[in-house]
Amino acid sequence: MATIRKSARSTHPAAERPHPDATRRSQRSRQAIYDAALALVGEVGYPKTTIEGIAARAGVGKQTIYRWWSSKADVLLEAFLDLGERLVEAAGEEAYTIPDTGDVAADLKVVLRATVDELRDPRFEAPYRALAAEGVVNEELGRTFVNRLLEPSLQLHADRLRAAQEAGQVRQDIDLRIALELFVSPLAQRWLQHTGPFSHAYTDTLVDYALHGLAPR
Secondary structure, eight states, X not given: OHHHHHHHHHHOGGGGSOOOOHHHHHHHHHHHHHHHHHHHHHHHOTTTOOHHHHHHHHXXXXXXXXXXXSSHHHHHHHHHHHHHHHHHHHTTOOSSOOXXXXXXXXXXXXXXXXXXXXXXXXXXXXXXXXXXXXXXXXXXXXXXXXXXXXXXXXXXXXXXXXHHHHTTSSOTTOOHHHHHHHHHHXXXXXXXXXXXXXXXHHHHHHHHHHHHOSSOO
16 A cells, blocks of 8 residues: 555646646736836726736736636726725725714814825825826816725715704705715815825814805904
């Protein structure tokens, strides 16, 4: 029996080695593609970023990318979603939410301060800025960008304002969509166009002005 076992091992050496984990290898490839896509669009802009360039930087064949995504826009959008999840995980936080402590002003200030921190993160800022700028002139990309990246967070803002409305903290007759734009639109403009300091103090002031108005009290 000992001779047979020895013969079997020498005839089939692969049987003694663990099989490669295809799922882990696939995830490593995906992560490399995400990182390459974000790095490239931040360095050369969206128009010059190509599937071939992403593949070369990630060390994979372009067929691998086309097997998972149909376009570079799809790659980048998914890469941003993945980056956001990783930033949340690294910070030891749960999925992106807006707290409801009963104080709508305090809750909005917390989430807008976190938005400032995210937009100033160098891992996020350059590629996000490139994609946002391209979305202004590329209508299809812009719509996809809004629907997949922005709309989920905008809905969270609307939900929080609706809860404040139900609690009697804001007027019943407001348009929630317009109301949330009082916070996020100025923030986006200042970040994209560098029109002024981009800070926690700025977002706190946005919340105060939007909730309490500009008329004398």
